[in-house]
Amino acid sequence: MDGVAVGSLYALIALGYTMVYGILQFINFAHGDVFVLGAWVSFAAAGAVGLSVGDQTAVPAWLVWLLGAVSAGALAAALYEFVLRPRLGAGRPPATRLTWPLAGVSVVGWGTLLLLVATRGVVAGGSHTIAGGMILVLAMSTCGLVGFCLERLAYKPLRSAPRLNVLITAIGVSLLLQNLGQLEWMFGTRPDRMPTLVPDTVLFRIGHVPVRLVDVMVVATALVLMVLLDWLVFRTKMGRAMRAVSFSPTNAALMGVDVDKVISFTFVLGSVLAAAAGFLYGQKYPGLNQTAAAGWVLLGLKAFVAAVIGGIGNIRGAMLGGLLIGLLEFFAVQYVPEGASLRDIFVFGALILVLLVRPSGVLGKAVTEKV
Amino acid sequence: MTTPMLQIDDLHVHYGAIHALHGVSLAVGQGQIVTLIGCNGAGKSTTLRTVSGLLRPTAGRVLFEGKPIHGRPPHEIVRLGIAQSPEGRGIFANLTVDENLAMGSFARRDRAEAARDRERALDLFPRVRERLKQNAGTLSGGEQQMLAMARALMARPRLLLLDEPSLGLAPQIVQTIFKIIREINAAGTTILLVEQNAHKALEVAHRAYVLEVGRIAMEGDARDLARSDAVRKAYLGVA
Ligand SMILES: Nc1ncnc2c1ncn2[C@@H]1O[C@H](COP(=O)(O)OP(=O)(O)OP(=O)(O)O)[C@@H](O)[C@H]1O
Ligand SMILES: [Mg+2]
Numbered sequence: 001m002d003g004v005a006v007g008s009l010y011a012l013i014a015l016g017y018t019m020v021y022g023i024l025q026f027i028n029f030a031h032g033d034v035f036v037l038g039a040w041v042s043f044a045a046a047g048a049v050g051l052s053v054g055d056q057t058a059v060p061a062w063l064v065w066l067l068g069a070v071s072a073g074a075l076a077a078a079l080y081e082f083v084l085r086p087r088l089g090a091g092r093p094p095a096t097r098l099t100w101p102l103a104g105v106s107v108v109g110w111g112t113l114l115l116l117v118a119t120r121g122v123v124a125g126g127s128h129t130i131a132g133g134m135i136l137v138l139a140m141s142t143c144g145l146v147g148f149c150l151e152r153l154a155y156k157p158l159r160s161a162p163r164l165n166v167l168i169t170a171i172g173v174s175l176l177l178q179n180l181g182q183l184e185w186m187f188g189t190r191p192d193r194m195p196t197l198v199p200d201t202v203l204f205r206i207g208h209v210p211v212r213l214v215d216v217m218v219v220a221t222a223l224v225l226m227v228l229l230d231w232l233v234f235r236t237k238m239g240r241a242m243r244a245v246s247f248s249p250t251n252a253a254l255m256g257v258d259v260d261k262v263i264s265f266t267f268v269l270g271s272v273l274a275a276a277a278g279f280l281y282g283q284k285y286p287g288l289n290q291t292a293a294a295g296w297v298l299l300g301l302k303a304f305v306a307a308v309i310g311g312i313g314n315i316r317g318a319m320l321g322g323l324l325i326g327l328l329e330f331f332a333v334q335y336v337p338e339g340a341s342l343r344d345i346f347v348f349g350a351l352i353l354v355l356l357v358r359p360s361g362v363l364g365k366a367v368t369e370k371v
Numbered sequence: 372m373t374t375p376m377l378q379i380d381d382l383h384v385h386y387g388a389i390h391a392l393h394g395v396s397l398a399v400g401q402g403q404i405v406t407l408i409g410c411n412g413a414g415k416s417t418t419l420r421t422v423s424g425l426l427r428p429t430a431g432r433v434l435f436e437g438k439p440i441h442g443r444p445p446h447e448i449v450r451l452g453i454a455q456s457p458e459g460r461g462i463f464a465n466l467t468v469d470e471n472l473a474m475g476s477f478a479r480r481d482r483a484e485a486a487r488d489r490e491r492a493l494d495l496f497p498r499v500r501e502r503l504k505q506n507a508g509t510l511s512g513g514e515q516q517m518l519a520m521a522r523a524l525m526a527r528p529r530l531l532l533l534d535e536p537s538l539g540l541a542p543q544i545v546q547t548i549f550k551i552i553r554e555i556n557a558a559g560t561t562i563l564l565v566e567q568n569a570h571k572a573l574e575v576a577h578r579a580y581v582l583e584v585g586r587i588a589m590e591g592d593a594r595d596l597a598r599s600d601a602v603r604k605a606y607l608g609v610a
Contacts, residue, residue, distance in 0.1 A: 049556070244463045244474050251461035252421060256449035256478030256526065 001206070002333075005215045007326015008222035012277035013303035014310065014318035016270025017227060022246040022313035026163055029170040032300015033177035034143050034271045036291050041186045042139040043194050043288055049131060051119040051195045051354025062258060092223055097361050112138055132197035136221070139275040147271025151264055156254050181291025189290045194282035208230075218280045225276055226319050230268070233315055241264060246313065298344065305351045311364020320363060325350070372435040376401045376413040376561045377422065377453075378466070378532055382431035382441075384417050394431065394577055399530070399563050404556050406564045406572040406593065408606055409582035415565040416458050418582070419532045422563070423458075424448040435530070441470045449478045454554045458535050458565075460519040464508030468499060471481040471507045471518055475525025485525065500586040502538045520551065525608055545592035557572040570605035573597040 013035050018200040020028045092345025106371050119134040154173050158166045182189050198217055202210045233239035244252040245262045280301075282288060289295055300323055325347055354361065375398040384392040396484050399405040406508045407415050422433055424445035433441040440448055444470040454475075463471050472492070476485040491607050495502040502510060512516060515534055523531055533552070537545040556575075557560050566572035573579055576593040581602065589596060596602050 152462070159566065189399055232391070237473075239472060240466065241477065243465055243470075247463045247465045248461065251457060253425065253445040254449065254455050254457060254461065255474045255522075256446045258446045258475075345571060 001209055001211050001215045001256025003327040003330025004323065005218045005304045006329065007323040008219050008226075009277045009281055009284075009322070010303045010306045010325050011322025012222050012225060012273045013300065014307035014322045015226070015315065016274050017304050017307040018310070018312055018318040019242075019266050019270050021307070023242065023263060024155075024166075025322045026166050027154075027170065027304070028267075028270075029167070029206055029268060030177055031179075031274060032303065033174050033291070034147060034150075035274040035278045035281075035300060035303070036296045037177060037181065037196070038143045038147060038275030039282045039288055040098075040181060040278070041275070042135050042282050043192055044187065045116065045119070045135045045138045046195050046197075048116060049123045049135070051123055051128070051131065051197070052215045053250040061357070083255045084342065096101045104148075105145065107139055109250060112141050112145075113143075114179075119309040120276075135278045139279045140272045143275030144268040144279070146271040147267040148264055150271075151267040155267075156260070156263075178292035187291060191290060191293075192288050194286040194288055196283055196286055198283070218284055221276065221280055225273060229273065230315065230319075232269075238262075238265065259277070272364060273295060276298075302344075305347055309351060309354045309361055314316055314361065316359055318362035324362075373401070374434075375399055376403075376436060377421070377563065378432075378434040378437075379399045379418070380432040380434070381434065382418070382421060383429045384414075384421050384426055385429050386417075391585055392399040392421070392428075395582070395585070395587055397580050397587060397590070399561060402556075402559065402561055403577045404552065404562045404564060404574035404575055405578045405580070405583055408566055408569045408572055409581050411567075411581040412584075413586045414533055415582055417585075419455060419457075419563070419565055422592045423453060423532060434568075435442055446478070446541045449526055452527075452529040453532065454523040455532040456534060456536065457521040458538070460512075460515045462510070462515045462518055464506070466507055467503070468505050468507050468510065468518055469503040470527055471522050472499075472503075475522035476527075478526060478553075484527070487523055492524045495524070495554065516540060516544075516548060517551075520548075520555075524555065524560075528560060529530075531555065532563050532565075534565045534566065535567055536564070537566065537571060538556055545571065549551050550567050570597075571603070573602075573607075 013032070013148060016031045016034070017028065020026070074178050107169045115134060115138055119131050119138070120131065122131045154169055155166060158169060196214070198213050202215045203213055203216060204211050213224045231239075233242060238250070241252060241257045241262050241266070244255065245257060245259055248257045252262070306321035306325045308321070308338060309324060310317025310319070328346055328350055329343045332343040334344075335341065358364070377399040379395055379397050382392050382395045395414070395418055397405070397407070397418075407418060409415050418424065421428055421441070423536065424440070424443055424447070429443050431441070432439055435448075435451055435453060440451060440453075465473060466474070466593070472533065476488070479485050498515050498558060499521050502514065507515070507518060515543055516538075520533070520536065523533075536548050536552070540548065545568065552562065553575055564572055566574060573593045573596060578595040579589075579591065579596045580587050581589040582595070587597070591599075597607070
């Protein structure tokens with residue numbers, strides 16, 4: 001069961017790698033860190049609403065920072081829209097350049113804060129499961145916001161730069177996130193313990209494998225999110241635009257697609273899923289290591305391997321790849337002597353094998369272009 | 372004099388250090404078919420890409436119905452009523468034929484009207500209708516060209532930009548494509564047509580411009596140009 005649970009988390013993270021690759025053809029190395037951020041934001045949010053298991057302060061300082069940033073953003077947007085723009089006259093830049101991003105940031109930020117307050121109420125009322133759901137949403141919206149800002153600030157200015165530059169930037173962003181997270185006013189360098197929000201009960205057994213409530217919760221949440229994503233990508237207008245942009249941004253623009261918007265949307269989507277994975281991971285394995293810990297990096301890397309095995313750029317492939325990797329690890333630990341210490345070897349061995357046999361991944365198509 | 376639907380004034384476009392257009396001026400009147408012919412690398416596609424906003428001119432103006440549109444992003448220009456069927460067709464090979472058509476009406480909000488336009492486009496291109504559920508990458512070149520034109524029509528453009536619709540197609544299909552270009556125009560859509568096939572293009576067009584290495588070399592009534600010695604020698608292969 002661990003295999004399926006962890007596999008579905010790999011799948012959630014792998015989706016972010018694969019979607020961004022599908023659209024921009026670059027590996028967002030900072031994506032694994034957004035997952036870690038999701039876990040830690042969940043932890044901080046749990047602390048902020050009074051669910052702490054230890055000695056944290058009730059309102060972490062980053063909340064104050066968020067509040068400050070959000071109000072500054074809202075103020076700037078308002079000033080620009082109502083004071084500056086009417087004075088600029090004919091040549092004024094269109095409203096969408098600045099106003100919408102700023103307005104979006106402040107709406108999400110304020111929404112987050114309101115949700116936090118509401119969750120506090122729910123916790124006080126005693127319902128930890130509902131509070132868990134609300135914390136999940138909080139982590140998702142915070143990481144979505146972070147994903148949006150990362151793309152706008154770090155990657156968008158490099159849209160026409162050589163791909164290597166973008167790759168190096170991504171590694172830089174990754175290091176930045178890891179080290180920011182270690183700061184004392186963020187999450188600190190000590191490991192912490194995530195409060196678990198569902199009781200530790202064994203629901204039933206398959207053979208001699210126990211199925212715990214937390215496993216069911218992890219798998220069910222991940223599954224719902226993946227079904228939603230699949231629907232979004234393959235059944236909605238936005239999803240169609242995403243697929244069109246991934247094939248040809250230029251031609252998508254000719255159809256009237258605002259390519260920048262689609263790219264931002266993709267980053268937000270990937271970050272939101274990674275945040276959910278972070279929350280769920282904390283529920284399954286409550287011991288949270290500091291943000292730069294090697295274990296986190298390895299997890300992100302394995303999710304990336306899952307994306308490659310499924311076929312990078314292929315959404316259903318990422319889901320499949322995640323499950324495959326999770327199960328492979330599980331069977332290695334269960335049935336291979338010394339398997340627990342060798343499981344990473346199995347994962348990366350599988351990667352090599354897949355790359356040798358099917359270089360474009362299990363569900364990936366060989367690149368053929370008709371000219 | 373009425374304002375032309377599209378007017379290009381002294382347009383200069385660079386690709387980095389390469390100066391591709393050296394002051395191109397042309398006008399497309401309401402309801403006309405205007406063709407832009409020229410050799411490989413003359414700058415025909417560059418001109419169209421600048422009109423649709425994919426490229427920004429370094430100097431000069433593009434006016435659509437009298438209003439400047441140069442420098443605006445392509446997704447806004449589509450909404451003004453200009454659709455382009457790009458060189459090489461620009462089909463989304465990872466989408467179905469039906470989804471490709473739907474991309475054509477991406478910028479529109481009037482769903483019922485878009486559905487009617489879809490029917491009209493499919494009536495024009497029955498071959499496309501037969502393949503709606505198929506992956507667009509599996510279409511033949513001619514079918515892809517038909518899809519590209521049908522898709523451009525889905526935007527209900529007032530100005531349709533066609534970049535070499537006859538490229539690489541069998542003579543019979545070229546015939547069909549040009550017949551349909553006439554029909555589209557007769558139904559009220561203004562067309563700026565870029566072509567290598569000067570013979571066919573001059574046949575359907577009202578006006579024509581000849582582009583030579585980034586400059587307009589000749590312009591005039593399409594029939595007059597087709598009869599002129601210079602054009603006959605250089606573009607129609609008549610000694
Ligand atoms: N992306 C680019 N980067 C650099 N130079 C370019 C680019 N695209 C076009 N050019 C140059 O600009 C000039 C005009 O190219 P353009 O594609 O407009 O020609 P064209 O008239 O459409 O030719 P064809 O009939 O072959 O399609 C050519 O000299 C070409 O080499
Ligand atoms: Mg061309």
